[in-house]
Amino acid sequence: MSTADWKPVANRQLVPGSGKDQFVFQRQFVQAVSGYSLSPYYGFSVNGYSKKEATVGMIMESSGGYASTTVRMKWAEGDWKIDPSGDGELFTPVSTEASPVGYVPWGGKGGV
Structure with a gap:
């Protein structure tokens, strides 16, 4: 949700409630950044x-190794959606990982 069209994405992908409301309130003050790329x-x-409900761990790869975070999901309005915390955070703080062992690689990645 780092592009200028973040609001329709938030409306489709976040669980309705106070966490979403807080995310939207905070996000409206952040400027979209072009040319910025996130770790895949x-x-x-x-x-x-x-x-x-589901709790999903996500691992990212960067030039310095791996980093992980956790996302809370809820079944809402006929789909799995991100359930922001009460303070509007979409995921837990990112932590470093030594390897991707224990994670299922996205398609096209080598298995671990």
């Missing part, structure tokens, strides 16, 4: 799952 996601892990 390398893979994921399902850390917890029920019919209504």
